[in-house]
Amino acid sequence: MNGRFAISMHILTLLAKANGEWVTSDFLASSVNINPVLVRKELSNLRNKGLVISREGKNGGSMLAKPASQIRVSDVFLATRQGAFLGTSRNIPNPDCPVGKQINKHLDTLYEEAENALIQQLGDSTLDSFSRRFD
Amino acid sequence: MNGRFAISMHILTLLAKANGEWVTSDFLASSVNINPVLVRKELSNLRNKGLVISREGKNGGSMLAKPASQIRVSDVFLATRQGAFLGTSRNIPNPDCPVGKQINKHLDTLYEEAENALIQQLGDSTLDSFSRRFD
DNA sequence: TAAATCTGTAACAATAAACAGAACAGTTAT
């Protein structure tokens, strides 16, 4: 799995701490310690999901699109996840095998149930409560 | 994320269906549609976690180490997971930044809480109940 | 309007992870 959730949480925490100031991708990148372009890509995604807004030009940057108390950690999970979170094999199971023929269907069901439980748990935390954990 | 959980679930379902017969890695590989060596690697891992047993030599193969009703899906998750399941960024956050300095510690806490909820949910299903979903 | 400072995005390179396959030693049944 990749680190998009962790990076987005890091970015959003910084924005929550900035409290209404426009924060540049260079500043975010130096805290996360990755390339500013990668930060902008993540910001682009978070923007599409309605979690942040950005302003171009001089004195530009990004900030939260709504109060940190209204952003749940599950929103971040949903914004950054890609595909089945428990993993999928990229090979196509043997359709001539009774198990291979149905395995993906049943795994999907299992994944959905598991993911719902996970989302519910993550929904208990907001970005605000998370960012308050920092000194 | 990789597909080790999915592959292990597939393998274990086949073994559950085999009901006490020794099943060869070639047979498992042809259903999963991956290389037999990869299957044996997964079997090696499942064996180390006490979920399957194997027998070498002619007429050898693998079978479940205990009844399918005593293998929970969470056991498979725990056997196949590697590292933080929500993903970690491989870069080291800036230690001079108040957020960067602490982000990993707080993410770890968050992950642990989320993972506990996930494991509890997955613990509700056994390999037996899963394999009964197949026609 | 010109310069400075940002974002947005595309294109490509570099790196890391996952997977495939060959090879072969060791084990067991017949």
Add this chain to the structure above:
DNA sequence: ATAACTGTTCTGTTTATTGTTACAGATTTA
């Protein structure tokens, strides 16, 4: 002894992820 397996290592290939450069466009400030 032979055949049919597992267990493991090694190496190559493919795929996914991350890094970098480059540059157009937006906005503020002077």
